[in-house]
Amino acid sequence: MKSVISTVLLSALAVSAAPGLVLDVAGPSSVVDLNGLTVKATLKNTGDVALKLLNDPRTVLSKARTNTFSISSPSGTPKFTGLYAKYVPSKAVADAKESTFTVLAPGQSIEVEHNLAGVYNFTQSGEGAYSFTANNLFNYVDESGELKTIEPSSNSHQFKLAGKLAVSNGHISSISRRAVSYTGCTSTEQSEISTAATSSNTYVADVNSYLAGISSGTTRYATWFGTFSTSRHNTVVSHYKDIGTDATSTNYDCTACKSESGIDYESTFAYVNPDSPGKINLCGQFWSAPNTGADSRAGTIVHENSHFTVNGGTEDHVYGQGAAKSLAQSDPDQAINNADNHEYFAENTPALS
Structure with a gap:
């Protein structure tokens, strides 16, 4: 009987041990200069197991100037002017470098700020009200070492933009194509x-x-x-x-x-x-x-x-x-x-x- 009870308890614990994640994005409600468009992303582990998350360059965990946010307005979407990076999650996991991961214990959260000046150009979409969300698919390594994905619950944020609509990203270059x-x-x-x-x-x-x-x-x-x-x-x-x-x-x-x-x-x-x-x-x-x-x-x-x-x-x-x-x-x-x-x-x- 004790063995049966122990088995049932272990099974119940295994079922209850589930990952959970919440992503919150916040920023100014009004921006008069694109240099002031800084977004704060907060990622919180709401589950009952630790999460070993990959710092994928497409997510808020990376501060790389990649296309991490979806931004739109009735007049259109801003042009992305940041960087595109090649990254392979399975390779990153195999290398197991400490810089590759962010580990969140149950209940723990992390805040990451992203300045969007030079990453998005609002010249064509113009002044006005915008809504944005963050990419919300994350890779993580579970306790068995298997690579999995988790989609957190998330919110959107609204802001009004006026004034300076574009900032040089410092990456535009003109290369004369002749030879390697x-x-x-x-x-x-x-x-x-x-x-x-x-x-x-x-x-x-x-x-x-x-x-x-x-x-x-x-x-x-x-x-x-x-x-x-x-x-x-x-x-x-x-x-x-x-x-x-x-x-x-x-x-x-x-x-x-x-x-x-x-x-x-x-x-x-x-x-x-x-x-x-x-x-x-x-x-x-x-x-x-x-x-x-x-x-x-x-x-x-x-x-x-x-x-x-x-x-x-x-x-x-x-x-x-x-x-x-x-x-x-x-x-x-x-x-x-x-x-x-x-x-x-x-x-x-x-x-x-």
Whole structure:
């Protein structure tokens, strides 16, 4: 009898031990200068187990100038002018660096401030009332070491904006595309980048040939871009054609990532500003990656080149192969605008026909 009671109690405890998370965003109700638009995000563990959360660059846990917020008004949405970074949650977990995680005990909370000046440009959407929410999907590692996701309950915030509607983000640059060039890279790094850039061009050339040869869905296409439609196929074709041989006429910076505010060098592959084509900033994970294959150096270059506005301007809706496959099935329109889907389609690892 005692054994039965103990088993029942343990089962009840296991059921009750559940994760919970609340995300609250707050900020000024009125802003007369974009420099004053600072948002405070508070994340609280409301569950009864500790949460080991990844500092994913798309979430409020990262202070990187990424597209962390959804902002809208009756007159439209501001233009995102921040950074897009390649990040793979499973790789970050495997490396287990302390800087990769934020651990919240039950009842514990953390506050993170985000200044949105230089991250969003409100010139086109104009003065007026805006509503914003924060991205609310978080990756965490459970007690068994498994990578999982949690969606906290969250709120929205409203503010009125007037006066200065845009601030320089300090990242816009004009790179003359002639040949591959390097900033702050050792001779060994230059050699590895050169090899990766050539392989990236090969990936894109192979993709262009493949896409020209299909007029309906294939296993490979459906896996990464979902249900075939002529319009979506044409969009994907235009992206890769625009990328072309950009990989070998790009400036690769090997040092900027180490000092970029909010970017975790060790867990990030690379980042770009979408309006600065021809400039890719390389981070720690890039050097740990193989030249080709899944999440490779060559694939990372495809990923980053797809972000540039002149190449179609893909976003980072999801990260990782599993999430990219799921996105292709659930929302093909988003999949054709997701950088990882473009990378994995090009890498084709494991190979699909």
